[in-house]
Amino acid sequence: MSLATALTWALPHRLLSAAARRLAYSDNPRLSRWLIDTVVRRFQVDLAEAAQPDPAAYPTFNAFFTRALGPDAREADPDATAILMPADGRISQCGPIREGRIFQAKGRSFSAAELLADATAAAPYDDGLFATVYLSPRDYHRVHMPWNGRLLRTVHVPGRLFSVGPAAVAHVPRLFARNERLVCHFATDFGPMAVVMVGALLVSGVETVWSGEEIPAYGDRVSSKDYVAATVELARFEEMARFNYGSTVIVLLPPGVAELAAGLGPETPVRLGQRLATRLP
Secondary structure (H helix, E strand, C coil), rough: CCCHHCCCCCCCCHHHHHHHHHHHHCCCCCCCCHHHHHHHHHHHHHHHHEECCCCHHHCCCCHEEEEECCCCCCCCCCCCCEEECCCCCEEEEECCEEEEEEECCCCCEEEEHHHHHCCCHHHHHCCCCCEEECCCCCCCCEEEECCCCEEEEEEEECCEECCCCHHHHHHHHCHHHHCCCEEEEEEEEEEEEEEEEEEECCCCEECCCCCCEECCCCCCCCEEEEECCCCEEEEECCEEECCCCCEEEEEEECCCCCCCCCCCCCEEECCCCCCCEEECC
């Protein structure tokens, strides 16, 4: 385990993330420009893809980090049977959910019930599929719908804010079931679908298109919001949420409805809109 990963066990996660949030939302032009220029240079951010390619045009670091893409920067797989990749990034892991457990890294896994904070909600995904996508600081930070869905409820699960980089994933047991997260439950024409927005160290927040800011405030108990009566319907490839810094999104699919696209595996670079899985007849 690296020293940096070891230190994260003792760090005040929420305090550091709150401080990072203040920096991200600062409208001090010198500070925001320095932060933006530093991230663009260090992580080789391709601003040519952005709707606004001029880094000086962003009033805050957060505005830069949650930037929109240009209209032709990403396209949905044209095959109507393609369940889509929800974000840019890299595959952390993907594959079957075996005996209710989701593979994290060699020697490490966690249960779907832990991830969703609800054993009953997790049961439909037994023997189904999962895909964990890691968003680095260079990536587009908006998350889009893998498939057409109607929002049923969201569940805000409190927790820590460990880094979700590869070193932490390899060494922190049950990492994604430990970190603070927002679970989004959808009804689709093939059954349930869960999209989980996992927070991480220095992630200042998670926002959704239907409710705005969800994290922070950081939670101290599991809380749920019911959206059945609200009729929130989102189309395949439509934006659903965004992160304010690099993090992870996990998609869960029930058994017998899809097969993962060929060639996906740990560290595979992926782009929003490409095929994640193929809907079975």
